[in-house]
Amino acid sequence: MQKGKAVISKTKKGNASVQGAEKINRRKAVKTLVLAPVELSLLLSGIKSWGIEPESDTGTRLPGNNFPFAGNNKADNLYLPNQPIGKGQGLIPGRVSWIWNPSATNPDCINKPVSGEITAEKYDAWFMDRNTNQEIVDKMLAAGLCSMTGKEKITDAWDAVFRYHNQKRGKGNVPYVKGEKIYLKLNRTSASGGMDSEYNRLPDKPVALASETSPQIVLSMLRQLVNVAGVQQEDIYVGDAMRNIYQDEYVKYYAEFPRVNYLSSFGPTRGRVQCSESTKDLIYYSDNKSVMTGAGSDKIYSVLQDAEYMINLPAMKGHGIAGITLCAKNHFGTQSRRSAAHLHPGLNSNDRRGYGYYRVLVDLMGNKFTGDKNLFYILDALWSGTDWNGIPVKFLMPPFNNHWSSSLFLSFDPVAIESVAYDFLRTEFSRPEHTIQHIIAPGVDDYLHQAADSGNWPTGIVYAPNGDGIPLPKSLGVHEHWNNEADKQYSKNLGTGEGIELVKVFQKG
Numbered sequence: 001m002q003k004g005k006a007v008i009s010k011t012k013k014g015n016a017s018v019q020g021a022e023k024i025n026r027r028k029a030v031k032t033l034v035l036a037p038v039e040l041s042l043l044l045s046g047i048k049s050w051g052i053e054p055e056s057d058t059g060t061r062l063p064g065n066n067f068p069f070a071g072n073n074k075a076d077n078l079y080l081p082n083q084p085i086g087k088g089q090g091l092i093p094g095r096v097s098w099i100w101n102p103s104a105t106n107p108d109c110i111n112k113p114v115s116g117e118i119t120a121e122k123y124d125a126w127f128m129d130r131n132t133n134q135e136i137v138d139k140m141l142a143a144g145l146c147s148m149t150g151k152e153k154i155t156d157a158w159d160a161v162f163r164y165h166n167q168k169r170g171k172g173n174v175p176y177v178k179g180e181k182i183y184l185k186l187n188r189t190s191a192s193g194g195m196d197s198e199y200n201r202l203p204d205k206p207v208a209l210a211s212e213t214s215p216q217i218v219l220s221m222l223r224q225l226v227n228v229a230g231v232q233q234e235d236i237y238v239g240d241a242m243r244n245i246y247q248d249e250y251v252k253y254y255a256e257f258p259r260v261n262y263l264s265s266f267g268p269t270r271g272r273v274q275c276s277e278s279t280k281d282l283i284y285y286s287d288n289k290s291v292m293t294g295a296g297s298d299k300i301y302s303v304l305q306d307a308e309y310m311i312n313l314p315a316m317k318g319h320g321i322a323g324i325t326l327c328a329k330n331h332f333g334t335q336s337r338r339s340a341a342h343l344h345p346g347l348n349s350n351d352r353r354g355y356g357y358y359r360v361l362v363d364l365m366g367n368k369f370t371g372d373k374n375l376f377y378i379l380d381a382l383w384s385g386t387d388w389n390g391i392p393v394k395f396l397m398p399p400f401n402n403h404w405s406s407s408l409f410l411s412f413d414p415v416a417i418e419s420v421a422y423d424f425l426r427t428e429f430s431r432p433e434h435t436i437q438h439i440i441a442p443g444v445d446d447y448l449h450q451a452a453d454s455g456n457w458p459t460g461i462v463y464a465p466n467g468d469g470i471p472l473p474k475s476l477g478v479h480e481h482w483n484n485e486a487d488k489q490y491s492k493n494l495g496t497g498e499g500i501e502l503v504k505v506f507q508k509g
Contacts, residue, residue, distance in 0.1 A: 079426070082491045084480040084499025086452030090148075090412030091164050094478045094492055094500045096420045097147035097410045099140045101507035105382055105404040106131040111391050114203045123203045126383045126392050126404075127215050127249070136507075137216040137382070141224060143505050144410040148376065158229040164412065165309070165375050181235045182375070183307040184221060186213040187314040187330050188240035189388055199247040199270060211317050211385030211392045215249040217408070221311065222257050232259075239263025241275040241301035242333040242340075263303065275301040277336035283367050284467040287346065287358040294342040295360075297467065298335035300369055310373045316381040316409070316421050318436055319388050322347040323444030324425055326418045327377050328361040331370040348443045356458050359447035363465035365414050366451070366472040377417045381407040386429060386436045395428050397485050399506075415451050415477025416500045420490075422448070427485045445479070452479035 088094025109131040114123045126132065142154050149164075151157040162176040194201060194208030201208045218238065225231040238253065239245050241263050245253075247270070250262055254271065264272030281297035282305065289296050304310060314330035321344055322329055332340035345352070346360030364370045383392035384405040395405045405424075411417035422445055429436035438444075449456045450463075454474045457463060463472045480499045483489045492501035 079481045081481050081483045082489075082494060082496060082499070084478050084491050084497050085449065085456075086415060086478040087475040088413055088416065088478040088498060088500070089476070091160060092148075092150050092501065094413055094416050094490075094498065095148065095150075095411060095503060096413065096416050096500060097144050097503045097505060098420070099144045099147070099408045099410075099505045099507065100399065100406060101136055101140055101509075102400075102403050102406045103507075103509050104133050104136040104140060105406045107403050109404075111209050113206050113209060125203075125209055126211070129216075132214055132216045132382060134216045134219065136509075137214070138220045138223065140408050140507065141217065141220040143507065144378070144408050145224070147503050147505050148410040148412065154224075154228055158224070161376055162229075169372060176229060176231065178230070178232065179235060180231075180308040181237065181306060182225065182231055183303050183310045184218065184225075184236065184238045185304075185310055185312045185314075185330065185334065186218065186238065186240045186245070187325075187333070188212060188243040188245065189333070191240070191243040191246065195244060195246060197266070199244060199250065199264075199266075199272075201246045201248055206391065207389050209391050210389045211383050212315050213313050213380050214315075214382050215252055217313065217380050217382065218249070219253060219256070221313065222253060222260065226257060233257050234259050234261070237261045237263060237273075237303050237307065239272075240333050241265065241303055241336075242338075245272070275303045275336075278302055278305045281467070282369055283335060283363065284465050285343075285346070285360060285363050286461055286463045286465060287360075291352075291358045292343055292345045292360065295346075298337065300334050301336050304334055304369050304373065307373065309375045311375050311378065313378055313380060316379045316384050316405070316407075316425065317388070317390060318386040318425060318429065318439045319347075320438050321349050322361070323438050323441055324418075324422055325388055326379060326421050327374075327414060328365045328418065328447070331364045334364075334370055348441065348446065352443070353441050354443045355446045355449065356456075357443070357446060358458055358461050359450055361447040362450050362463050362472070362476075365447075365476055366463060367465040371414065371476075374414070377411050377414050379409040379417060379421055381405045381409060381421070381424070384425070386434075386439065393434065395424075396431055396433055397428050413477040413500075415448055415475075415479050419445070419448055419479045419481070419500060420502060423482050423488070448479045451476045 109126055110124045111126055112124055145157040146154060149157040149160040151160055159175055163173050166174050190207045190210040190212055194205045225236060226233055238260055239262055244264050245262055262272050264274055267274050277299045282300050284297045285292055285295045312327050312330055314327055317325055319325035332343055343360050346358060385392050394402050396402055409417055426440050429439040452475055464470055478499050480490055488502060490502050491497035491499035
């Protein structure tokens with residue numbers, strides 16, 4: 001990182017909260033919405049979904065404490081700031097690195113498909129090189145890796161990444177070994193409707209403009225893995241096994257890395273490879289079909305089963321049913337059924353909004369394939385949208401100020417990074433200028449409460465997603481909400497507790 005190019009926030013270490021006091025805080029309130037733009041109608045609907053009124057459904061709601069952090073008044077303090085729960089993970093526990101560079105994205109990009117009525121109209125899209133600056137994205141990723149690990153040199157950062165991961169998985173303090181396979185999991189849900197049989201993007205379809213993993217961050221990651229970490233091209237697998245890679249991005253990657261394995265659901269055509277599925281089920285859902293009646297367990301794509309490491313690289317955006325879709329939700333495309341619709345009842349659906357429900361995302365975060373193999377967690381927030389198929393939206397809150405989000409987030413902590421991303425999404429999309437109800441609905445972060453502390457699991461639910469009957473650890477990571485939208489500080493930033501530390505790496509040019 002060039003001197004003077006970045007501003008990195010400094011934090012001081014605070015004393016850990018007393019466990020007993022922490023439990024009291026969690027039971028008193030669920031958190032207060034710092035911006036306070038939650039409308040009365042939303043609060044009233046939240047009160048109803050939280051169980052204050054008699055339930056009309058029969059069997060979709062599990063017994064137990066339906067709002068495990070709340071006191072008697074469940075509508076108060078919806079997003080109470082700086083009340084961490086759980087245990088931070090990582091070389092620097094609870095650290096989330098936020099890299100922001102507005103020069104990475106073109107503020108004049110209009111993201112508009114070609115109209116059939118106006119044939120001369122110019123096609124413009126966020127993923128084009130004229131709108132996403134490859135050189136800047138390269139610098140952002142390198143800065144994020146160094147910040148996440150606390151290292152100054154990028155080579156030391158990669159060595160630390162592999163050693164930490166291998167030690168955590170019981171392999172010892174060992175580096176990457178030549179020949180070990182890595183799966184780079186993308187988000188390409190739009191390919192189901194925005195692509196023809198030759199992998200060409202359909203420029204007249206709005207879905208082809210949906211906010212997803214940026215081709216530029218994928219190429220940056222390939223450059224890091226091959227040129228810095230020393231991974232052979234043949235040992236890298238790239239794609240969304242359930243979907244496909246667009247031809248325009250394939251050409252971009254192939255020009256530099258022709259021996260990388262690029263995935264396709266169509267078959268081994270046009271330089272791609274097709275994934276098979278595992279011979280047996282490898283994800284087990286802990287509701288025992290009481291919520292997701294058509295699930296129970298699933299096979300996964302063999303690319304993840306065979307890989308030693310995975311880098312899950314989704315986009316940061318909203319989702320009409322889950323509220324948000326980040327790293328955990330991206331694994332709906334890792335189970336190998338043709339659709340993931342059988343898992344939707346385990347999300348924050350209309351009849352299960354609120355707190356204290358079974359959440360399928362906890363199983364995915366804790367499974368040994370979709371969770372344990374994850375080398376580190378990264379969110380592509382260069383272009384962020386409001387739904388799985390939503391076109392990118394400019395962010396209004398500071399420091400974005402009506403520009404694209406132009407950010408990357410990196411962490412070793414799966415709970416902390418999604419908690420931070422949720423603060424960005426819920427704050428931005430609760431603004432009156434573009435309120436999105438499914439993002440700010442009650443219960444969107446219920447899965448993070450449960451992943452952070454097993455004391456918040458619903459009564460009757462024991463999360464054991466590996467089919468061996470062994471429950472997940474008490475905590476998969478740390479969860480809390482920031483103090484306010486201007487400062488965006490967590491308890492470690494403030495020196496008040498052992499929660500999240502948001503390190504800001506702001507770059508220009």
